[in-house]
Structures are given as C-alpha cells and as structure tokens.
Amino acid sequence: MRRWLALLVAATTSLVLIALLVPLGLLVRQLAESDAISQATAEAQSVAAVVGTADVAGLALTAERTSASSGHAVTVFLPGGDVVGSPARRSPAVELAARGRSLVAETPTGAEVLVAVQGVPGGTAVVRTALTGQDLTRGVREVWLGMLVLGLALIGVGIFVADRLALALTRPMTGLARVSHRLAGGDLAARTAVSGPPEVRDVGMALNHLAGRISDLLAEERETAADISHRLRTPLTGLRLEVESLPDPESAGRLQARVDALERAVTSVITDVRRRSRESAGCDAAEVVRERVTFWAVLAEDQDRPMELELPQATLPVAVSAADLSACVDALLGxxxxxxxxxxxxxxxxxxxxxxxxxxxADSGPGLPAAPGSGDPLERGRSGAGSTGLGLDIARRTAETSGGSLLLETTPGGGATVILELGTP
Incomplete structure (x- = not known):
C-alpha cells in the first residue's frame, strides 16, 4: 500500500506541476523575448536621435559605440542607399521601415528591430538593431532548469509526506494482521495496540474484543467439561460400591475392570481439560526425543532391532509441551x-x-498398509493393521498445533518414513 500511495501522489503532483510549470515556462520565454526587444528598441532609438544632427562619420562612431556597449549589431540605412555601422543587407523589412513604419521582423538567426527616422534630407533613414536567438532566450534555460529542480523537489517532498502518512496507516494494519495470525495459531493472549486512523482503531478494538470473547468462551467450555467430568465421579463411586457388593466374584472382577477403565477415561478427560486450559508451552525437542528413544531402546535390544539415532548437539526449542511431544514420539515408535x-x-x-x-x-519394514476403503492413513480412526488408527492422528495434531505438519513417505529400499515438522515457540 505504501508503494501505491507513493506512486499515486507522485503522479498527481507531476500532473499538477506540469499544468503549472509548462505555461509558466512559456511565459518566461515570452518575457525574455519582450525584454530583449525592448532593450534593442531603446538602443536603436538612441542612435536614431543623432541621425538628423550628426554627419556620416559621427553617425558611424555612435553606431559602433552602441554596438560595442550592447553587444548587438547596429546598422543605419541612409536614404541615399549608404550603410553606416555594422554591415547588413537591405532586407524587405528594411524597405518597409523606410516608408516610415517602425517594426520588429524575424530573421533566420533571430530578429531585427527597425526604427524609422523621418525628416532626414532625401527621405527616411532606418536604424536596425540585430538580435540573435541567444539574445532572445537569454536566461530562459537557467530559469527552466530552476523550475525543473523545484518541480522534482516538490515531487520528492510529496512522496515523502505520502510515505509517512501511508506508514501511519499500514503499520497498525500490519499489527492487526500479525495479531490475527497469532490468534489463529492458538495464542489467545495476543492483543493489538490500538493506533492509527479512527477506522483502523475501531478495527483494532473490535479484534481485541473478539480475542477476549474467544478466550472467555473457551474458558467457559473447559470449565463446563471439567465440571461434567468431576460430576461423573460421584456415580462412578456408587457404581464401584455396587460392583464390590456383588456375590459373584467373577462377575464382580469383570465389572470392576470396566469401572476402572471408565474411571481412567474420566481422569484422562479432566487432565486433558486442565492441560488445555494452561498457556501453550514449549520444550527442548532434543531432550524429549533422547529420553523417549532411550526408553524404547531397551525393547529394541530385546527384539534385535538395529537403531540409528541422530540428534543435534544444541537445544532445539519447539512449540509443543514435553508431555505432548513424548506422546507423539511414543505413538510413532509404537x-x-x-x-x-x-x-x-x-x-x-x-x-x-x-x-x-x-x-x-523411518523403518525398513513392509511400509504403510492400505487402510480399509483406501482412505487417508492420516485420517483419525483409520488403520490397515488392526489397530485403533490414532497414532498417526496424534502425531498430526501435535505437529499442526505447533504450526507444522506431518508427511508420510516411502523409505528407500522399502519401509515407511514419517516426517514431522514442528514449529518454534
């Protein structure tokens, strides 16, 4: 957005400056031409003042001095055809001026100012002052260059101001996006700093309110689940007493085992609710994997299974609790x-x-068996080997909770490879 706003301001400022500076530049050129013609006219009139009073030698001296002081070629055309001063041909414009009309005429190299002097014996004399193209545009290029530099500076200032304004708008929006991603990742404590324009502040307050509401709803849900789980203990206790009072020991033992399994399930629910109510924690993946592999290494030795273990020397923090990662490793090795x-x-x-x-x-076994119905082996409850099919689902949920993913591949030479990507805290 910052780039687009800067381009928009640059384009708008450029159009405004072009609309203003182009006519201004043409006006500067016209003023320069007018000033040059006015100066040349004054020089020609100063020479015309002595045409009728000075002789030819004096007139030539006056023309030469005027040419030397002004830098413009001054020529006097006398009625008899004589030319005094700077050499010049008698152009049609000079013939027109000899009829008593002063004028300014364009020439291939610039312009000429012609002043008619009447009352001279023998007819009308004409004083000519020649202007080159450089004389007509003197100072124009410098003024245009200054205007160009000013225009570029104004465009730069406009872009800088637009970038500052855009930053004041995009910075809180970027913060909103970052907080929303954190909320989507499970960090319910994430909140955004309310800043920026009023509309963006309203969005920030709404996002913070939504995050607080989600936290309240989840806390209420967990408390409700915990209350229900605890309430189940009372009928379980009564059921246990009823089972213990049965006269048949075999039936009592069988029902007692069922009651124990149900109590363990209820305890597991309570523990899981309490664990989820705590803030998401991290652990050192290297330490947890080393501990679990050491545990399974005893069984691997009993079954003559060659085992290869590769762990980093340094700590490797991940956004998974030690208990969850241990359960995940146990599921995969199991x-x-x-x-x-x-x-x-x-x-x-x-x-x-x-x-x-x-x-x-990775293992070198027969590979992943096809699940009944050719379903996704990562789908919860699917298994092609008679198991519950929850092992890979536990690993997948653990990876996704941390911001990672799970991938299944075939080991080169046969076997299955499970790749678990775990995110950082």
Whole structure:
C-alpha cells in the first residue's frame, strides 16, 4: 500500500506541476523575448536621435559605440542607399521601415528591430538593431532548469509526506494482521495496540474484543467439561460400591475392570481439560526425543532391532509441551514396533528446519498398509493393521498445533518414513 500511495501522489503532483510549470515556462520565454526587444528598441532609438544632427562619420562612431556597449549589431540605412555601422543587407523589412513604419521582423538567426527616422534630407533613414536567438532566450534555460529542480523537489517532498502518512496507516494494519495470525495459531493472549486512523482503531478494538470473547468462551467450555467430568465421579463411586457388593466374584472382577477403565477415561478427560486450559508451552525437542528413544531402546535390544539415532548437539526449542511431544514420539515408535517384524531396523533423526525442527522416524519394514476403503492413513480412526488408527492422528495434531505438519513417505529400499515438522515457540 505504501508503494501505491507513493506512486499515486507522485503522479498527481507531476500532473499538477506540469499544468503549472509548462505555461509558466512559456511565459518566461515570452518575457525574455519582450525584454530583449525592448532593450534593442531603446538602443536603436538612441542612435536614431543623432541621425538628423550628426554627419556620416559621427553617425558611424555612435553606431559602433552602441554596438560595442550592447553587444548587438547596429546598422543605419541612409536614404541615399549608404550603410553606416555594422554591415547588413537591405532586407524587405528594411524597405518597409523606410516608408516610415517602425517594426520588429524575424530573421533566420533571430530578429531585427527597425526604427524609422523621418525628416532626414532625401527621405527616411532606418536604424536596425540585430538580435540573435541567444539574445532572445537569454536566461530562459537557467530559469527552466530552476523550475525543473523545484518541480522534482516538490515531487520528492510529496512522496515523502505520502510515505509517512501511508506508514501511519499500514503499520497498525500490519499489527492487526500479525495479531490475527497469532490468534489463529492458538495464542489467545495476543492483543493489538490500538493506533492509527479512527477506522483502523475501531478495527483494532473490535479484534481485541473478539480475542477476549474467544478466550472467555473457551474458558467457559473447559470449565463446563471439567465440571461434567468431576460430576461423573460421584456415580462412578456408587457404581464401584455396587460392583464390590456383588456375590459373584467373577462377575464382580469383570465389572470392576470396566469401572476402572471408565474411571481412567474420566481422569484422562479432566487432565486433558486442565492441560488445555494452561498457556501453550514449549520444550527442548532434543531432550524429549533422547529420553523417549532411550526408553524404547531397551525393547529394541530385546527384539534385535538395529537403531540409528541422530540428534543435534544444541537445544532445539519447539512449540509443543514435553508431555505432548513424548506422546507423539511414543505413538510413532509404537507403530514401528507394532507393525514391523522383530529385527527390522529403524532410525530416528531430529534436525533443525526452516519451520523449527524436523523429526523423522523411518523403518525398513513392509511400509504403510492400505487402510480399509483406501482412505487417508492420516485420517483419525483409520488403520490397515488392526489397530485403533490414532497414532498417526496424534502425531498430526501435535505437529499442526505447533504450526507444522506431518508427511508420510516411502523409505528407500522399502519401509515407511514419517516426517514431522514442528514449529518454534
């Protein structure tokens, strides 16, 4: 927007300056011509004053002095055909002036000012002052150059002022866009500084109000989910007591296991609600991956699985909590152990990436099995190997929560490769 506003102001200023300076430039040229002709006329009249009183020698001396002082060639055409002063031919304009009419005539090299002097014995004398093209335009080029510099300076000032005004408009709009992206990424604490024109300030206040309202609604939803989860504990406790009072131990044990599973699910819901109610945190991906791979390394050794681990030496922060990243790594490695034969090698690589961090889990097994119905293997609940199909979905949601993505590829030589892009905090 800044560039377009600058171009608009430059174009508008240029048109205005052209409309003003072009006529002004032509007027300056006309004034220069008029001034030169007026000066030449005065010089010719000063010589004409002595035509009738001086002899030829005196008249020639006067013409020469006038030519030397003014720089213009002064010629006197006498009635008898004699020419005194600077040599010049008797042009048709001189013949016209000899009839008693003073005039200004154009010549191939400029102009000539002709002053008729009547009362001279033998007829009418004509005093001619020659002007060159340089005489007619003296000072015009300098004035035009000054006007051009002034016009360019005014255009530059206009562009600078327009850029400052555009910056005052675009800076708060850029801030609004940045805050909206942060809100879309899950940062509900993001707020914009209300500044700029009244309309932009209204938008900023509306965005801040919307962000606050979203935070309130999410907090209310989480509190409601937590309340519901807690309320379930009371009937669960009563159900547990009823199961314990059953006379059949086998049935009681089976129902007790079901109650325990239900209680664990409720506890998981409460824990998840509490975790989501906290601000999004980050962790050191290198430390978390090293810890989880060390945990799985024991099982890999028992199954004779060659394992390759590549981690960066420095810390690698990502916008994922340690618990979520641990669950993600466990899901990916659990898939390797669950869906590849024992002895199948696998590799875990964590490297920096333009997004933040790249986690690659590759194995040399049979590859990703086709899901029933040829659906997307990343779709929640889909699995081609009899599992719940939630492992890849957990990894995908973890990556997208951090601002990254998940990609599935085929390992060279056979096998599956899961590439997880994790964003920075």
């Amino acid at each position: 898939n390797v152990f669950a869906h590849t034969p024992e002895g199948t090698p696998f590799a875990v690589r964590l490297t920096p990436s333009p997004v933040g961090a790249r986690l690659v889990v």
